[in-house]
Each structure stands twice: as structure tokens, then as C-alpha cells.
Amino acid sequence: MDYAQILGQSIKIGKISLKNRIVMPAMGTGLANINGEVTPATIAYYEERARGGAGAIIVEIACVDPPIGKASLTQLAIDEPRYLAGLKDLSEVIQMYGARAFIQLHHAGRQTSPMVTGGHAPVAPSPIPCKFVKAMPEELDLAGIERIKYKFITSALLAAKAGFDGVEIHAAHGYLLSEFLSPYTNKRTDEYGGSLENRFRLIKEIIQGTKALVPDLAISVRFNMSDFVPGGIEYEEGLEIARWLEQAGADMLNVSSGIYESGQTSIETGSFAEGWRMNMAARVKEQVKIPVMGGGVIRSPQLAAQSIEEGQTDLVWVGRGMLADPAWTMKAVTGRAEQIRPCISCNTCFDHINQGWHIRCAVNPYTGREARLQTQPDLKGLKVLVVGGGPAGLQTALSISQAGGQVTLLEKAGQLGGKLQIADKPPVKDKIAWIRDYLIREVENSNVEVRLNTEFKADIPESQKADAVVLAIGAKSFIPPIPGLGTAGLTVEEILGNQTAIEGKNILVIGGGSSGCETAEYLAANNTVTIVEQGKQLAVGMENMSRLELLMRIKQLGITVKKKYKITSVEEEGQVRLLNLANQEEELIQADHIVLAAGYRSNEDYRKMIPQGKPAFIIGDAREARNIMEAIYEGAMLVYNLEAIRK
Numbered sequence: 006m007d008y009a010q011i012l013g014q015s016i017k018i019g020k021i022s023l024k025n026r027i028v029m030p031a032m033g034t035g036l037a038n039i040n041g042e043v044t045p046a047t048i049a050y051y052e053e054r055a056r057g058g059a060g061a062i063i064v065e066i067a068c069v070d071p072p073i074g075k076a077s078l079t080q081l082a083i084d085e086p087r088y089l090a091g092l093k094d095l096s097e098v099i100q101m102y103g104a105r106a107f108i109q110l111h112h113a114g115r116q117t118s119p120m121v122t123g124g125h126a127p128v129a130p131s132p133i134p135c136k137f138v139k140a141m142p143e144e145l146d147l148a149g150i151e152r153i154k155y156k157f158i159t160s161a162l163l164a165a166k167a168g169f170d171g172v173e174i175h176a177a178h179g180y181l182l183s184e185f186l187s188p189y190t191n192k193r194t195d196e197y198g199g200s201l202e203n204r205f206r207l208i209k210e211i212i213q214g215t216k217a218l219v220p221d222l223a224i225s226v227r228f229n230m231s232d233f234v235p236g237g238i239e240y241e242e243g244l245e246i247a248r249w250l251e252q253a254g255a256d257m258l259n260v261s262s263g264i265y266e267s268g269q270t271s272i273e274t275g276s277f278a279e280g281w282r283m284n285m286a287a288r289v290k291e292q293v294k295i296p297v298m299g300g301g302v303i304r305s306p307q308l309a310a311q312s313i314e315e316g317q318t319d320l321v322w323v324g325r326g327m328l329a330d331p332a333w334t335m336k337a338v339t340g341r342a343e344q345i346r347p348c349i350s351c352n353t354c355f356d357h358i359n360q361g362w363h364i365r366c367a368v369n370p371y372t373g374r375e376a377r378l379q380t381q382p383d384l385k386g387l388k389v390l391v392v393g394g395g396p397a398g399l400q401t402a403l404s405i406s407q408a409g410g411q412v413t414l415l416e417k418a419g420q421l422g423g424k425l426q427i428a429d430k431p432p433v434k435d436k437i438a439w440i441r442d443y444l445i446r447e448v449e450n451s452n453v454e455v456r457l458n459t460e461f462k463a464d465i466p467e468s469q470k471a472d473a474v475v476l477a478i479g480a481k482s483f484i485p486p487i488p489g490l491g492t493a494g495l496t497v498e499e500i501l502g503n504q505t506a507i508e509g510k511n512i513l514v515i516g517g518g519s520s521g522c523e524t525a526e527y528l529a530a531n532n533t534v535t536i537v538e539q540g541k542q543l544a545v546g547m548e549n550m551s552r553l554e555l556l557m558r559i560k561q562l563g564i565t566v567k568k569k570y571k572i573t574s575v576e577e578e579g580q581v582r583l584l585n586l587a588n589q590e591e592e593l594i595q596a597d598h599i600v601l602a603a604g605y606r607s608n609e610d611y612r613k614m615i616p617q618g619k620p621a622f623i624i625g626d627a628r629e630a631r632n633i634m635e636a637i638y639e640g641a642m643l644v645y646n647l648e649a650i651r652k
Contacts, residue, residue, distance in 0.1 A: 009339060011314055012309060016320060023320070024103055024104075028062070028322045031227075032065055032364075036364065037081045041071055042091050050372075051064065052098045055104045057331040057332035059334045064169075066109050068080050069083060070112050070153065072125060075122055076121065076180070077358065089167050092169075107170060108164050108169050109174075110164070110172050110175060112157075116137070119140060126141065127143070128145050130181075130197065131198070133192065137265040165219040165222045173227055174224065177259075186228070186238060186246060187229070187238050190237075226259065228260070230262050232264050251293045255295060257297070258295065260299050272352065275551065279302045280312060281302060290317065297318050328372050329346050330345050330347075347443055349436040351436075352551055370642065371641070381408060382648035384647055387405075387473070392475065393416065394416035396423060397639055399444040401639075402414045402448055402640075408644045416458075416459065421445045421457070428633075431524065461614060482604075482606075483601075483603045484603075490599070497524050507531070513537060513581055515601055519547045520604070521536060522555055526558060534564045534565070535566075536564060538568050541569060570583050570585055573591070580595060605630035
């Protein structure tokens with residue numbers, strides 16, 4: 006049996022059936038309004054994933070007790086009848102495509118702050134602040150626990166009334182119900198604390214109370230097999246919780262792990278192996294008879310199918326994969342895995358939510374914008390010349406071709422990909438190759454005419470024939486004006502492109518941004534490396550979880566870091582003079598090689614490349630050095646500007 010057949014099998018959850026084994030899990034989007042109501046953006050976002058073939062969609066965390074239980078300002082709410090109309094629209098649009106509609110019931114517990122709760126202190130089983138949030142929670146008394154229980158059960162009833170097929174009770178990731186389950190956060194001495202039986206009591210009462218009111222409503226429970234913190238839930242207790250959840254009446258178990266304080270084990274970075282949580286699901290599946298759902302950096306349908314075939318799990322949740330490609334499931338169950346736009350685990354999605362913004366995806370420019378970009382431009386008959394085969398140029402060419410335009414893509418190098426050809430070389434950056442290869446493959450399989458090893462000149466025939474020219478020629482490395490540097494410095498491109506092999510040398514990296522840090526890590530395997538950074542911090546602007554992990558690896562590798570230092574000159578025989586900006590003292594260090602990682606600057610060459618009398622667009626790094634998300638977004642959005650030309 007191949008992966009498509011395995012994933013396309015139906016399965017029964019409680020009294021309902023799913024058309025396949027792929028589930029979109031609950032992920033916060035920030036698309037609700039400030040009052041917690043469903044918006045057109047919410048509807049459009051979920052409709053796109055339902056259209057994409059998911060067997061079930063678990064709508065994002067819906068707060069059962071606003072504002073105290075909110076984890077974010079624009080979080081869905083479900084505790085009152087006034088939310089019913091919007092939630093009904095949402096369940097219907099999901100079910101319209103044959104997907105089953107679940108909604109996750111959530112209370113933030115101690116993992117929130119008065120900034121989100123409108124000044125209210127968080128609540129928790131015990132007054133233990135989250136080290137990440139740092140707000141002191143109030144300990145719930147018995148009346149408070151009873152009120153919370155009522156809120157969960159009432160919200161489940163409202164979910165059923167809104168037409169949802171099921172609910173998922175969120176008892177993982179360090180939120181309120183997880184806090185009651187975990188000895189790390191529950192220090193109570195009454196009937197809701199102490200023994201596991203007592204710590205389990207609240208969620209048991211919620212499940213049983215829900216079943217009594219709405220017996221046909223399917224109940225999934227997301228719980229932690231491990232908190233990954235000392236004194237928290239560990240595997241054996243996690244297995245006991247799984248058995249008790251089944252006995253309490255749960256219809257499906259969603260196996261997860263980690264809390265805010267465990268960092269990457271809750272929100273994985275690019276260093277985590279695909280399917281790393283599946284061993285947890287497998288152990289749970291040995292203990293229960295109800296369906297078990299597992300996941301964790303699932304990117305390939307083949308691995309998802311293998312996990313099911315080997316009996317590790319019954320269903321697979323694909324979260325960030327469906328942000329990158331809403332049609333992930335449809336492509337998987339029809340045997341078109343190679344056409345899936347891949348998630349690269351950059352965590353841009355989480356970063357945007359943490360910043361208080363709407364959800365975004367680095368590789369899918371439409372994620373979170375579905376409501377605004379529902380109309381596909383019509384570029385039939387329009388001839389466009391695209392110059393540059395990096396991420397911006399590739400996405401531009403692809404988007405124009407998909408809109409019906411005729412595209413010629415010129416690339417001066419012998420291969421497409423631009424800086425993506427080296428961006429995957431540092432440790433844990435290998436997933437960059439996935440989006441690079443995907444874009445190249447999609448362009449090559451489209452109607453785009455690609456010409457490699459071709460320099461652009463404003464007067465070439467292709468330019469004259471085109472209705473518009475798009476310049477996506479990338480950025481240039483910034484060469485800092487350091488006396489004595491001359492041509493001695495090596496660029497990041499030379500290092501990562503293996504144009505210069507270096508072993509057993511003293512390396513000085515100028516610049517402690519993400520590029521400098523990643524290049525230093527790459528070199529540290531075979532060299533002694535020092536990073537010199539003028540600022541107070543390294544890798545500024547990088548997604549926080551990935552940044553913290555990178556800094557930890559830099560420390561473990563023994564890379565010397567000199568923050569608030571400036572290179573004032575390069576002397577003879579490899580002597581480099583540094584100025585300590587904190588105390589204005591100078592020092593000399595020996596360097597066999599100097600690596601220039603001081604950032605990029607826009608490529609001013611575009612000014613002499615703009616053809617006369619032709620609409621010209623400068624996009625991507627050519628306009629301003631930035632990241633892959635912005636490059637791909639500009640490439641996709643350009644079609645809307647080009648549509649105006651056609652008209």
C-alpha cells in the first residue's frame with residue numbers, strides 16, 4: 006500500500022467518521038477581532054484549508070473564560086451565545102468541503118499576563134508564576150474551579166449548538182488544565198492536588214459533564230506526555246493520564262509535549278527531526294483502544310503514512326505544513342507529494358503571533374491574507390521579463406505564469422536559486438533547500454521560459470518585446486570601510502559556496518547578525534572562530550526560539566564572542582586591531598582569515614538596468630536587503646500591479 010492509500014483511509018472518532026487520516030491541529034492565528042469574534046479573515050483562512058482536503062480541522066484555541074483565560078489579544082472566544090453566529094458560519098464552511106469541524110477549548114491559566122487579560126491577574130492551581138511570562142497568578146479556590154469547569158462544559162455545549170462535530174480540550178503546553186495535571190505547577194493539598202488522581206479530577210469532571218450534556222459530540226484531548234521540565238509530567242505519568250482519559254470518555258487523544266518554560270520542545274525549531282514526537286504517540290497507542298493522533302514537524306506524506314502503517318499512530322496532525330500549503334492533504338492523498346510547498350520550520354508563523362500580529366508564513370504569501378487575496382489576477386496576453394532567479398524572481402515568474410502571463414526568466418548564473426543556494430549550508434538550515442528546490446521545480450514545470458548564464462542588458466531583444474520588466478537581481482554584501490582590509494576579507498558567499506575551503510585556522514567574523522552567527526557556526530567545526538559585533542546582542546531580529554537555540558550552539562562550540570567591539574584596522578601579518586566600545590580600550594588579535602558578514606545592501610546596479618519606456622519593478626533584495634518571507638511576498642503580490650498594466 007502506498008502513502009496516498011494509507012493517508013486516504015477513513016477512520017471513526019466517537020460517533021463520527023473522518024474521510025482521511027490527516028488533521029489540521031489548533032494553531033492560533035490572531036485573525037479574530039478584539040472581542041473574540043469570528044471575522045471574514047477567519048472564515049477565509051479555514052475555508053482554504055478545508056478546501057485543501059483535511060480530514061478534520063481543529064479550530065484554533067477558543068477561550069472559555071475571557072478575559073482572564075485569554076492567551077492573546079485577538080483570540081477566539083466561545084463562552085457566550087453571542088459568539089454563536091460567527092462560529093456557526095465557521096463550522097459550516099469547514100464542513101462544506103467534507104472535513105469534520107472541531108474547535109479547541111482553551112484557558113491560558115498562568116501563561117498569560119495582565120496586558121492581555123485587561124489588568125486581571127492570571128489564575129492557576131497554585132501561585133507559581135511562569136518564568137517566561139513572569140506574572141504572579143492567583144490560586145483558584147474551589148468556587149473558582151467550579152466556575153472554570155462550568156465554563157468548559159458550557160463552551161462545549163455552545164460548540165455543539167454552533168454545528169461543530171467535536172471539541173478538543175486543551176490540556177497540554179502548560180495552559181490551565183495542563184497546570185492542574187502537572188506536579189510542576191500544581192502544589193495543592195485539596196481534592197484537586199497531590200496525587201495524580203486528584204490532579205486529574207478537573208479534566209475528568211469536564212469530560213464527563215460534557216458527555217452528559219452532548220453525548221454525540223466527539224471529544225479529543227490534547228495532553229502532554231512530558232513537560233520536559235524537572236518536576237513535571239514524565240512519560241510514565243503521561244501514559245497513566247492517557248489511560249485515564251480513555252476511561253473518562255475521551256474519543257481521541259492528541260499526544261503532545263512541552264510548556265512555555267521548556268522552549269523548543271513546545272514550539273520546535275529547524276533543528277528538530279521530522280516526526281520527533283511519534284515515539285510518544287506510539288507508546289500511548291499501546292495503552293488505549295481509542296484513536297491516537299501524533300505529529301511534530303511532519304513535512305512529508307511518506308513519513309506520515311509510515312507512522313500509521315507501523316502502528317505508531319492512527320491519525321497525523323500537520324500544522325505548519327498546512328500554513329505553507331493549504332492543499333497539503335489533497336496533494337498527499339492523491340500521490341502528489343512533490344507538489345507540496347514545504348514548511349521550512351523557520352517559525353515566522355509563531356513569531357508573528359507572539360508580536361501580536363496576524364499569522365503569516367515565510368513561504369506562503371497568502372497565509373492570513375486569504376480574505377484580501379481571493380481574486381486571482383488575469384494576466385493573459387501580458388509579456389513579462391523577470392531578471393534574477395533568486396526567491397523573489399522565482400516566485401514572481403511562477404505567480405505571473407499561474408495568472409496566465411508569458412514569462413521569460415533570465416539568470417546570469419548557471420543555476421536558479423540565488424542566495425538560497427548557500428542559505429541551506431549552515432547547521433540546521435538544511436530545510437531552506439526544500440523551498441529552493443520546490444520553487445525551481447515549479448518554475449521548470451510551468452510555462453516560464455528560463456535562460457541561464459544570461460546577462461541582462463536594457464537593450465536586449467527580450468526587453469524590447471516585454472510589456473514590463475521585473476528586476477530581482479538581489480543584494481550585495483556590505484564591505485565595511487576598514488583601513489588595511491583591502492581585498493583580504495572573504496564574503497559569506499565565498500565561504501558557504503565552498504569557494505574557499507578553510508581548516509585549522511583562526512577566523513574572525515565581522516558582524517554578529519544571523520548570517521554572521523550561522524557562518525561562524527559553519528566554520529567552527531574545523532576552525533577557531535571569533536565573532537566581532539558592534540551591538541549589544543547577536544542575531545537581532547531572528548525568531549526568538551531559533552535565536553536562543555543558535556546562541557546556545559555558539560556557546561557550546563566555544564566560539565569567542567566580542568560584543569560592543571569595533572574593528573578599527575587590519576595590520577600586517579594577520580593582526581587585527583579592535584576597539585572596545587564600552588571602555589575605549591584597544592586590543593590586537595591574530596586572524597588567518599577575515600569573514601565579512603556585516604549584512605547586505607540593495608543592489609544599485611538596477612538603476613542602470615531600467616529600460617527606457619517600459620514599466621519596471623524592482624523587488625526583493627534589489628530594492629532593500631531583507632528576508633525570504635518578504636522576497637516571496639513581493640514576488641507574489643506583483644501580479645496585482647501587473648494586472649493594472651494589462652488593463
